[in-house]
Amino acid sequence: MPSGRSLRISQVGLRGIVGNGLTAAQVLDFAAAFGTFLDEPGTVVLGRDPRASGIMMREGVVAGLLATGHNVVDLGVTSTPVIQHSIRRLEARGGISIGASHNSAEWNALKFYGSRGSYLSSGESSELLDIYHLKKFDFKEWHALGQLREDGAATDAYLDDLSKTFDLPRLARFRVLVDCANGTSAPILRRINERFGTQFILINEPLEGRAFAHEPVTTRKMVALQLAPLVKLVGADAGFLFDIDSDRVAFSTETGHATSEEMVLVLLSDFFLEQGPGKIVITNVSTTALLEDVAERYGGQVVRVAVGRQSAIDTLTGYRAEQVAVVGEGTGAVMRPSFRAIYDGIASMLAILTIMDRRGQTLSRLLDGYPQYSILKGKIPLKTHLIPNMFQEIEDRFPDGRFNHTDGLRIDWPGRWVHVRVSQTEPLIRVICEQRGDAPHGLFNEVMDLVRSYAS
Amino acid sequence: MSRAHQLKISVSGIRGVVGDFLTPNLACAFAQAFGTYVGPGPVVVGRDTRASGLMIEHAVTSGLLAAGCEVVKVGIAPTPTIQVYVDEIRASGGIAVTASHNPPEYNALKLFNREGLFFNNYERTELLDLYHQSEFRQATNDEIRRVISDPDTPPRRHIARVLAHVDVEKIRARRFRVALDGVNGAGSLMSQHFLREVLNCELFAISVDPTKPFPREAEPKPEVLGDLQQLIRDNRADIAFAQDPDGDRLAVGDETGRILDNDDVLALAVDCALRKRKGPVVVNLTSSSVIDDVVARHGCRVYRAPVGEANVVERMKAANAVIGGEGSNGGIIFPAVQYCRDSYLGMAFLLERLAETGSAMSELAGTLPRYYRRLGKMSFQHGRLGSMMQALEALYPGAKTDRTDGLKLTLDNGWIHVRASNTEPILRVAAEARTESELDELYRKAESVG
The missing domain is CATH 3.40.120.10 (Alpha-D-Glucose-1,6-Bisphosphate, subunit A, domain 3)
Known part of the structure; x- marks a missing residue:
């Protein structure tokens, strides 16, 4: 493959560039593996984000699940949280979401959920993966195949639940600008406005299958690009940015300050x-x-x-x-x-608005109440076989810190730390460096230079 | 049977028992090979009513989309209707998810080219190679096209094509009493509409619920149509029709409750067609001599093709035939509608003929010359086939031999045709003669080589 690794099959599921790594055959195999993994035939909830390839993957997932004897409830294009909510509501045995969340449009992925909408544990994920690799699926005979139905009630049932946790009519006093990045948050927020009179003003609202208005990542940089200046311009109380499947969110204050996603x-x-x-x-x-x-x-x-x-x-x-x-x-x-x-992401946004409401403070005032930290993040493409040497050199370079090997290497000093780790989804080294007060440019650059010396 | 062939991937496509044999993965891969072969563009996908149809339809759709095709889903539809629709909308091709007359545990893919026809032998070999090479077109997110759903237009277009060739008013005016056994198949709803509304018949229908399983053996053979025979008698029907699950095959009953021989049905349809326009006729090697007699009355010519719809169609196109078909399995092919077996055209032709003549169905069938036919099968061991054929040929030194498909020996008083099945290690034996005793002798001699 010319563009390198565009497919990853791991405990997280299946992820790749459609047509250049991720194929219909893998999708079907994975759905059949999940159907086999669930054991007892039951109901499986399915939904997808608006990517054009989602319809191809949907067809394969439906076939794999029906063939393993499961009834499929297809929610169509919807957010991951709505899928998870519906699994619980319908007392389904599990669910599958088709969508690559914060990746660009050419990517897609399958993610799997257990009963009650939970994420699979590592043990469950590795069992699923074993079944996928073995390719011995529990295909049922012709008379024991599943049935397919649609469900148009999913969004409203989800909102019924949200409205029990959050006082939505009260939050209607805020004018909130939302960048939907052409993803699944848009129809849900539109529905919240209809039902509860909230004032979510949506930009990048149409669902798009081929290209999103911008990279759908929930970072400060992306908030600063479009959303933050607009928030100030329209005089909104806050601005929120969602990724495509609406599980992540980033925000801007009413002053147009793009806040760290942290x-x-x-x-x-x-x-x-x-x-x-x-x-x-x-x-x-x-x-x-x-x-x-x-x-x-x-x-x-x-x-x-x-x-x-x-x-x-x-x-x-x-x-x-x-x-x-x-x-x-x-x-x-x-x-x-x-x-x-x-x-x-939507629940997180409603929680932040609730905090503003309860404390009677603007977002910028709320944030002013915290000690200031500055965080710097970088990424560098890597050569896999040199990774252990690189970590060794970093340890040798900073002998005075406290080492944490939970994930790559984190080194802590009083008031500052640096973390170097290998990305799970891309062939990258990520460097994150934080300090109380001003940005730790010196430390960050030193580590970045060191890592870069191992890059290809 | 020495071996159970529960999955068959061949130039005819893919067919097997759903579950461990015919998997969605195979269907998806085959569809992606098909999509790669026909190129991007719309592909019509429909299915019969068997329980696995929906599952296989989704697998096929994912394979087609992955190959960059647009998919037009027509849902449950008779195979001829799907074929007509492919041609009507100038699609790149079509796939019918149906195992036709096979039992409910089977399913299969029937593949059609841009004209809604079976691929010829060379094309089918190419497609099979492509499948085995597994180098499919992999459409990217930008190249993946949409799925359109259109269940309503295909039956309308198909019926319109059929009606262009019969005198509808003449049929409607008679208000025929018609009995129908739809085997709960793909034609269940369309046949009711066609007979009741379009042709103004008084309809007595059984097994026309597409959500239910097949209530009888799927192939409409006389011995499984007892309920239809009863329906005829109970309602004093003028004529009765029985379909197979994908609505391409047709069986016919007369007003006395007798189920006609399929070769006779084909002969009557050939007669109808030649009355409208003279021209060549193509039938398979196993079809009855009754066809030759009927065609001879019109002064036209019969060509014989190897058994199999695709073979008959290929020959019909080459010969520019007016009509054709396969006697024994109830397939009438009328190219002016579409090059495919079409039960609807058959129904319309027979009703029109009844209306024109004022005769009863049994009288119409009675005008045909009488032949005695027997179809059977013998199992054989691999490697023994050649010597069996030779032994048979040696029994009849004076016979005219045809080796186009197995061996057909034509004698003065009848014929014998033996051919190996494509799907099982059995030899299919057919014999026909003028009298029952001559038939007995022919058939017994054929069996003696086994």
Whole structure:
């Protein structure tokens, strides 16, 4: 393949560039593997994001599930949180989402959910993967195949639930600008406006299959590009940016300041720890140290795990839902297990608006209340076989720090840290460096230079 | 049977028992090979009513989309209707998900070219090679096209094509009493509409619920049409029709409750066609001599093709035939509608003939010369086929021999045709003679080489 690796089959599922790595055959095999993995025939919920390739993948997934005896409920184009919610509502055995969330339009992926809409544990994922590789699927005989139906009630049922947790009519007092990035958040937010009178003003609203208005990543940079200046211009109270499948969110203050994506988790931790002092926050080793400051204020504790949803999910299973205040990543993917163990960008946005409402503060005032941290992030393409040498050299270069090998290498000093890790989805090394106060340019550049010396 | 051939991937396409044999993965890959072969452009996908149809339809659609084709889903539709529609909308090709007359555990893909016809032998070999090479076109996100759903237009277009060749008013005026057994197949709804509304018949229908399983053996053979015979008698029907699950084959019953021999049905249809326009006729080697007699009355010529719809169609095109078909399996092919077996054209022709003549169906059938036919099969061991054929030929030194498809020996008083099945290790034996005793002797001699 000329463009390198455009396919990855891992515990996270199947991800790749359609037509250049990701094929119909793999999609069908994976769906059949999932149907086999679920064992007892039952209902499986299916939904997709608006990518054009989603319809091809949908057909294959439906075939694989029907063939393994499962009834399929197809929600059509919808967000991942709605799919997960519907699994629970319909008491389905599991679900599949077709969508590549923050990747560009030529990518697509399959993700799998268990009963109650939960993410699969590592153990379950590896079993699924084994079945996929073995290719011995439990195809049923002609009279035991599944049935297919559609379900138009999914969004409203999801909103019914959201409205029990959040006082939506009250949040209608905020004018909120939302960049939907042509993704699945748009129809849901439009429906919230219709039903609850909220004032979500949508940009990049049409669902697009071939190309999105911009790269659908929930980063500060992307917020700064379009959303933040517009927020100020229209005089909105806040601006939010969603990825395509609406599980992640980033935001801008009313002053047009594009906030670090790390702050979504910080705000939500603050809010939920205040309601439940002493609870824990589960996050990864790459996320801002501000979390420790916040947790300390409420006698809480931060549990740091390897990057990637899977580590957080696996760690979460070790706790009772009510012990955990919040789980999340610096990428803007946050969940509140006592509500639903689901990353849900729309719920995160509603939580932030609720904080503004309860505390009677603007977003910029809220953020001013935190000590300032500066975070720098970089990425460099790598040569796989040199990775161990690179980590060795970094350790040797900074002998005075505290080492953490949970995921790659993190080195901590009082008031600052640097984290170097290998991306799970792309052939990249990621470098994240944070410091209380000003940006740690010196440290960041030194590490980047060192890493770059191992690049191709 | 020595071996169960539960999956067959051949130049005829892909066919097998759903479950461990015919998997969605195979259907998807075959469809992607097909999509690669016909190129980007619309491909019509339809299916019969068997339970696995929906699942296979989705697998086929994913393979076609992955190859960059646009997919036009017509849902449950008779195979001839799908073929007509491919031609009507100038699609790149068509796929019917149907195992035709096979039992419900089977399914298969029938593949059509841009004119809605079976591919010729050379094209089918090319397609099979492409499938085996597994180098399919892989459309990118920008190249993947849409799925359109259109269940309503295909039956309308098909019926319009049929009606162009019969005197509709003449049929409508008679308000025939018609009995129908739809085998809960793909034609269930369309046949009711066609007979009741379009042709103004008083319809007595059984097994016309496409959501239910086949209530009888799928192939409309006389011995499985007892319920239809009862329906005729209970309702004093003028004529009765029975279809197979994908609506290409037709069986016919007369007003006495007798199910006609399929060769006789074909002969009557040939007669109808030649009354409208003279020209060549093509039937397969196993079809009855009754066809020759009927065609001779019109002063036209009969050509014989190897068994199989695709072979008959190929020869019909080459000979520019007016009509053709395969006697034993109830297939009438009338190219002015479409080069495919079409039960609807058959129904319309027979009803029109009844209206024209004022005769009863049994009288119409009674005008045909009487032949005695027997079809059977013998199993054989691999490697023994050649010597069996030779032994048979040696029994009849004076016979005219035809080796186009197996061996056909034509004698003064009848003929014997033996050919190996494409799908199982059995020899199909057909014999025909003027009298029952001559038939017995012919058939017994053929069996003696086994």
